[in-house]
């Protein structure tokens with residue numbers, strides 16, 4: 001197992017920071033084409049609460065993001081243009097192509113990362129991503145969350161797990177590096193079911209992983225279930241026991257891009273342990289010998 005820091009230093013020769021971008025896009029299970037309301041845990045910000053204003057140009061969002069960390073990052077650092085909010089490939093191919101060209105030509109950008117859904121990669125989008133991957137490293141983050149289609153229905157994911165498997169294959173064929181998002185602690189999932197998701201991602205050929213504990217945000221469907229005591233939230237030790245088991249299943253060169261997520265504090269309801277970021281980071285460093 002490698003951490004993202006170790007991996008990026010190997011690939012780029014220095015530390016890499018992400019410059020978050022939110023395109024003016026939505027998501028097929030929010031706008032009614034597949035579903036409405038979005039995944040039950042997703043906030044109105046579409047996982048992009050930390051991104052700059054989506055009304056700004058791509059260049060402007062990148063400059064702002066770099067400006068916020070450049071002092072700490074220093075002159076030697078590089079940046080990844082990170083299309084983070086909602087489903088970044090859920091748009092007209094031309095729109096994505098222009099956004100990628102603009103991002104790639106910004107000063108300091110050495111790679112591009114795109115967060116999306118496996119069912120939002122048609123031939124035209126894949127062609128654009130293929131061209132992008134020829135010019136600089138391309139990371140595509142797929143929100144799998146679970147390999148269990150019953151849980152997927154319950155969380156309103158609105159695509160079948162087979163679509164993820166196909167998408168990983170297609171993305172690897174065009175030279176993209178695939179990072180899979182997995183949530184531990186989804187309703188009704190046993191530890192074995194969570195680890196089955198890791199096995200499926202591994203066997204599909206995922207290069208990297210972002211794990212997160214299920215967290216409850218205000219004004220989400222999950223909040224209602226949580227208030228009705230229908231969802232149990234994992235304790236810190238319990239969660240990291242599962243992460244440790246997951247890492248044991250992965251090949252040595254697998255990259256762990258995230259050991260856990262931390263929801264935006266303003267709208268985070270549970271788990272409380274994720275609010276103390278410093279304590280969680282210290283725990284991760286100690287437990288995983290980082």
Ligand code: SF4
Pocket residue numbers: 027028029030037038039042043046047085086087117143157
């Ligand atoms: S697919 Fe992503 S952006 Fe869309 S509702 Fe689910 S988590 Fe939110």
